[in-house]
Amino acid sequence: MIKTISKTSLITVAALALLPLTAQAQIANGWSGEASLTGSKTTGNTDTTDVGLGLKLAKDGDVWRHKFNASADYGRASGTTNKQRFVLGYQIDRDISERLYAYANADYFSDDFGAFEDGYFLGTGLGYEVILPAPIGWNLEGGLGYRSQTPQSALGVAQNSTNELAARFGSDFKWTLNDNVSLYNDSELIYSKSDTNIWNEFGLTATLTGRLAARASFRVDHHSDVPVGRENTDTITRFGLVYTME
Template sequence: MKNIVLATAFTFALGTTTAQAQFFEGFSGEAALTGSKTTGNTDTTDAGLALKLEKAGENWTHKVKASADFGESNDVTNKKRYALGYQIDRQLTDRSYVYGNADYFSDDFGSYQEGYFLGGGYGYSVLVDSPVTWDLEAGLGFRSQKEQGVLGVREDELAARYTSDFDWVFNDNVSLYNDTELTYAQSDTNIWNETGITSQIAGNLAARVSFRVDHHTDVPVGIEKTDTITRVGIVYTMK
């Protein structure tokens, strides 16, 4: 079921090989690379890669995001998470729009091993003038997520989704973002929040520090409800 839903969503969005090339023309966005290395009493390695792209037309906006986080402690893997998402917006007015979105994640050490969401809804831009922008979204969709382990239970159900996307550009060199997403369903409610500060270094390069909290209300026995991740890295802006 998961493969059919994801394949249908992304095939519809990207189309044929020729259409794919045309689809990716005109995108702008950023690629971020994070990492850390500790040696001594504990040998740890953490690395992360994130991609965020957007293409805005007169009425339609395409958004693509992808991320990967990997970690080792004393040669033992303790972090391995991948996420992929696509959203398409159809502008209704200067401030309002409707959207459809598909998201997938795989996490070997999180509250749930894997899951996906496919849905749509309504968005409204509360603040549109620089230096502060703020978008809110609310929608419904189908969510599926599987508990950790070979015998982990999979829950397939309808879910409600709410998001907040807040950005504040302090000046030409420093900006802040705060993103929140809440997905409510009968078996489990997931809410995450990420805050980051970006500072320009030179040209298209910037430094970024971010902190994310990911919380589930209902998890299997022995699994923590809350995960956090702190990232420090370099961001490359593509225009």
């Protein structure tokens, strides 16, 4: 049975709907970024073909950096909605030296059909630029934070949220192969007593014309402990178009 969209999900949808309208105004204030439209194939807790919208924005200053991302995925199979996931994230960095920086981040997700219904993470830590400058960039991050997540209902019974301290480790790798082709490989691990979540996403982007590019990506998302009847691992294969905003 399709779950009724929560108030939080509705707020998230509204925010995502407004993002394209405000993105150009943010670009004028020193932000740059990209908007994407994708089709994807998901396996694991859902087996469906989906459509997705994404937005990434970044702003660099002398010592401060801001990064914002938002995405929405929606899928149907046999006339029934079987995927509805929303993600919001923000991170602020402050340079300590040429390579070392401190960061604080906040992430939220809502997922009607995954192992966890919704959750958030608030954290802080240190990052280090292992490789610089371009065309290759590789950042490693590690820190502590507070995580809350709610398992999906089991056998029709609502589950309690887990709220606990967690450790976070992240890797952000980018490589510009030439003027038209680039790749990335991003990973994150969040460890806590109740569950360890690790994901990795690899993507290849090729310029089509001007600011328009094609992108293919593959993501694996694994939870060590999930509710009964749920899969530990989800995969998403995406193909889509990316529009760069500068």
